[in-house]
Amino acid sequence: MSRIPIEQPLKRIAPFLWRAKGALLCFAIWGLFGWASFIGYGAESVERFPPPDLGENYQFPFSSQLPAREGWKAWIDTSVLLLALALAAWIALKWRNRKAMAWLSVACLAYFGFYRLGCVCPIGAIGNITLGIFDPSYAVPLYVIAFFALPLVFALLCGRVFCAAVCPLGAMQSLVMLKPARMPRALDRGLGLIPYFYLGIAVLLAAVGTMFIICRYDPFVSFWRVSARFHIWIWSGAVLLISMFVGRPYCRYLCPYSVLLAMLSRFSFWKVKTTPDKCVICGLCRDACPYGAIREADEEFRPTS
Ligand code: SF4
Numbered sequence: 499m500s501r502i503p504i505e506q507p508l509k510r511i512a513p514f515l516w517r518a519k520g521a522l523l524c525f526a527i528w529g530l531f532g533w534a535s536f537i538g539y540g541a542e543s544v545e546r547f548p549p550p551d552l553g554e555n556y557q558f559p560f561s562s563q564l565p566a567r568e569g570w571k572a573w574i575d576t577s578v579l580l581l582a583l584a585l586a587a588w589i590a591l592k593w594r595n596r597k598a599m600a601w602l603s604v605a606c607l608a609y610f611g612f613y614r615l616g617c618v619c620p621i622g623a624i625g626n627i628t629l630g631i632f633d634p635s636y637a638v639p640l641y642v643i644a645f646f647a648l649p650l651v652f653a654l655l656c657g658r659v660f661c662a663a664v665c666p667l668g669a670m671q672s673l674v675m676l677k678p679a680r681m682p683r684a685l686d687r688g689l690g691l692i693p694y695f696y697l698g699i700a701v702l703l704a705a706v707g708t709m710f711i712i713c714r715y716d717p718f719v720s721f722w723r724v725s726a727r728f729h730i731w732i733w734s735g736a737v738l739l740i741s742m743f744v745g746r747p748y749c750r751y752l753c754p755y756s757v758l759l760a761m762l763s764r765f766s767f768w769k770v771k772t773t774p775d776k777c778v779i780c781g782l783c784r785d786a787c788p789y790g791a792i793r794e795a796d797e798e799f800r801p802t803s
Contacts, residue, residue: 582602603672670738
């Protein structure tokens with residue numbers, strides 16, 4: 499009986515493993531936080547002080563928010579956000595360098611995701627801002643307002659640079675992307691309505707002070723904190739898994755902040771375009787874009803020479 503040399507399967511599998519390194523790394527961390535949560539480690543109850551003894555049947559409420567950063571530390575985060583947005587805008591509009599954009603995205607994921615543990619984030623700040631509007635006794639910190647507003651201001655000026663390179667949730671999904679499928683247009687449009695409903699529900703629940711649903715069901719915050727309840731752990735794993743085969747599913751079919759960004763970016767002063775002077779309207783970029791973000795090229799951009 500002839501024996502298959504061990505190198506052959508290894509040679510075949512190695513390129514796949516290399517391509518899937520982002521996904522493998524994320525799933526390893528996902529497994530780690532599931533295990534950590536299972537054995538009771540982690541920051542789900544956020545503060546680690548011994549809780550008061552309220553009887554063995556009492557269940558402490560789940561907290562999806564970290565204690566606020568205070569004073570100058572909060573403003574460091576805001577400055578980093580401002581700097582990252584400005585850098586992303588410059589790379590997108592002037593330098594037009596995809597690699598630089600990708601590296602900026604990784605740096606922002608490291609800072610806002612793994613270092614700052616996903617808090618405060620502009621998406622979750624929707625809840626704070628809404629409650630601040632409807633409940634005068636709830637004071638929204640100034641830096642939370644800045645976090646909410648800065649990406650929107652940039653969207654109005656130069657498009658969704660926040661999504662392109664600064665948002666850690668977007669970066670997580672791009673990191674695990676392996677073989678994105680092209681979504682049928684009707685399905686894409688149908689699912690694309692969900693963020694509008696989700697935004698409406700999130701605003702309603704925050705306005706009546708019931709809960710900040712966006713923070714509670716954020717798919718990656720628990721991931722960065724290495725802590726989650728079981729259903730959130732499953733939810734995170736599902737979003738990671740789908741992100742391997744559908745480009746940025748959370749961004750396209752759930753993110754409520756994307757509704758605001760999309761509305762403002764329509765009127766953006768400077769727009770990111772394909773290279774109009776070189777475009778031959780072949781449609782390759784539109785077909786290759788894993789997020790379905792490139793619209794049909796316009797005849798007016800066809801080069802004349
Ligand atoms: S659509 Fe939402 S989750 Fe996605 S990158 Fe933009 S803000 Fe972040």
